[in-house]
Amino acid sequence: MGARGKLAQMSIRNVHKTYSIQGEKIHALKGVDMDIEDGSLVCIVGKSGCGKSTLLKLMCSLESKDEGDIAFGNGIKDLPKVSIVFQEPRLMPWLTVRKNIEFPIKGKLGKKELEKRVTGQLEMLGIREFENAYPSQVSGGMAQRVSLGRTLCYEPDIILMDEPLGALDAFNRKKLQDEIVSIFKNEKKTILFVTHDVEEALILGQKIIVMEEGKVKDSLDVEMEYPRNPSSVEFINLKKRILSLIFG
Numbered sequence: 715m716g717a718r719g720k721l722a723q724m725s726i727r728n729v730h731k732t733y734s735i736q737g738e739k740i741h742a743l744k745g746v747d748m749d750i751e752d753g754s755l756v757c758i759v760g761k762s763g764c765g766k767s768t769l770l771k772l773m774c775s776l777e778s779k780d781e782g783d784i785a786f787g788n789g790i791k792d793l794p795k796v797s798i799v800f801q802e803p804r805l806m807p808w809l810t811v812r813k814n815i816e817f818p819i820k821g822k823l824g825k826k827e828l829e830k831r832v833t834g835q836l837e838m839l840g841i842r843e844f845e846n847a848y849p850s851q852v853s854g855g856m857a858q859r860v861s862l863g864r865t866l867c868y869e870p871d872i873i874l875m876d877e878p879l880g881a882l883d884a885f886n887r888k889k890l891q892d893e894i895v896s897i898f899k900n901e902k903k904t905i906l907f908v909t910h911d912v913e914e915a916l917i918l919g920q921k922i923i924v925m926e927e928g929k930v931k932d933s934l935d936v937e938m939e940y941p942r943n944p945s946s947v948e949f950i951n952l953k954k955r956i957l958s959l960i961f962g
């Protein structure tokens with residue numbers, strides 16, 4: 715158990731969210747309840763439109779909820795730092811890779827400390843040799859690494875990831891999945907990862923939450939050791955179980 719203890723880092727109770735399009739109400743979240751443990755990697759899966767992205771947006775205050783509670787019970791006084799990574803890297807095209815990564819902490823650290831932190835991220839993500847390139851000069855996989863580096867540089871307590879690997883080819887996707895597992899293991903972050911891909915959820919998650927029509931349908935603990943083997947019987951059986959929860 716870490717210094718902060720094994721408290722529920724995030725506790726979500728009866729959260730509702732309704733959007734309105736030309737007078738028509740869309741009930742995106744219909745009473746979501748979930749607990750996210752401190753230092754856990756949790757994946758959220760479910761059919762398109764079930765409310766996964768909406769939930770992440772509420773967690774980092776990009777949207778406001780209509781009803782319910784989102785509480786952080788991490789044993790530290792201040793609110794935790796929450797950061798989100800989207801499917802598209804959302805980099806600033808006029809800044810180099812290094813400048814994009816340092817952007818959220820620029821002015822908050824001394825020059826040397828800033829340089830050290832950014833260099834550490836560039837090295838960890840294998841993009842040091844591209845530090846002076848602009849976003850238009852790097853591949854999609856590298857751009858997503860830059861986006862991840864920018865998030866990690868900010869040293870958030872909680873990282874929300876909304877389909878961050880969804881636009882990548884199979885090779886880069888696999889590589890970044892491995893990197894996310896090692897970031898999780900080495901940096902002991904709390905990560906909430908939304909994906910359409912059940913196999914990806916099983917490669918990454920310690921817990922998989924299945925959502926359906928704006929609610930949590932089920933939640934499964936995944937006990938398999940990392941790195942996970944998609945050909946193992948346990949993996950295949952869990953995959954079948956989750957697919958049948960999603961598609962019936």
Ligand SMILES: Nc1ncnc2c1ncn2[C@@H]1O[C@H](COP(=O)(O)OP(=O)(O)OP(=O)(O)O)[C@@H](O)[C@H]1O
Nearest residue numbers: 733734735740742761762763764765766767768769
């Ligand atoms: N800004 C918005 N305005 C109106 N309706 C919205 C808005 N954002 C989401 N919705 C609606 O809310 C519902 C939930 O959307 P959300 O994006 O959270 O689902 P999702 O599970 O993340 O879907 P996907 O897997 O396709 O990304 C959908 O019916 C969607 O059309």
